[in-house]
Amino acid sequence: SQELEQSPQSLIVQEGKNLTINCTSSKTLYGLYWYKQKYGEGLIFLMMLQKGGEEKSHEKITAKLDEKKQQSSLHITASQPSHAGIYLCGAAGSRGSTLGRLYFGRGTQLTVWP
Amino acid sequence: EPEVTQTPSHQVTQMGQEVILRCVPISNHLYFYWYRQILGQKVEFLVSFYNNEISEKSEIFDDQFSVERPDGSNFTLKIRSTKLEDSAMYFCASSVTSGADTQYFGPGTRLTVL
Numbered sequence: 001s002q003e004l005e006q007s008p009q010s011l012i013v014q015e016g017k018n019l020t021i022n023c024t025s026s027k028t029l030y031g032l033y034w035y036k037q038k039y040g041e042g043l044i045f046l047m048m049l050q051k052g053g054e055e056k057s058h059e060k061i062t063a064k065l066d067e068k069k070q071q072s073s074l075h076i077t078a079s080q081p082s083h084a085g086i087y088l089c090g091a092a093g094s095r096g097s098t099l100g101r102l103y104f105g106r107g108t109q110l111t112v113w114p
Numbered sequence: 115e116p117e118v119t120q121t122p123s124h125q126v127t128q129m130g131q132e133v134i135l136r137c138v139p140i141s142n143h144l145y146f147y148w149y150r151q152i153l154g155q156k157v158e159f160l161v162s163f164y165n166n167e168i169s170e171k172s173e174i175f176d177d178q179f180s181v182e183r184p185d186g187s188n189f190t191l192k193i194r195s196t197k198l199e200d201s202a203m204y205f206c207a208s209s210v211t212s213g214a215d216t217q218y219f220g221p222g223t224r225l226t227v228l
Contacts, residue, residue: 042221100212104157
């Protein structure tokens, strides 16, 4: 099975600060997903990365997948209170998997104070 | 924008009772999933479903669980005889294809077993 470790577990930042969340896999990643979850709610898709070295951005959030495809980072620039929530990384089980099962990390709880 | 919907948002039941959780996936999606999240723990895969068959199931998905697509829009998860440890948030997800395709999640059903 795939094990995903996220760090830090929680993060408290002042509005306007930059921050980075990391996701490290026990195996090579084939499809790495970032989701955001508000407490007690569903998962909102942010970005998907597949290729080593790939980087994607949406508004002030940038995600990268390292060349060796075992680690991903999520970077938020100039954080805002609307960024607060739990960030989850998820990964497909194996290369070429047609079954779609995702494994998730424990999540990083982000608090942004004004 | 199309989204996955789930009903009910919260279900309270007595231990030993049967519950059915309902989901309406995004209309052009062909792959459907159930995940659960026990409070404070990781999101865990339960089952994937395609072409009216289970594609994959986890070790959690034992004989007490079943899934069905009774018509062209609904996707259901049935728990035959609920246990206290079934208390969790249950998420439905869907994707156009499987493998490395993006899964879109519903808002979840919070199941409380008393």
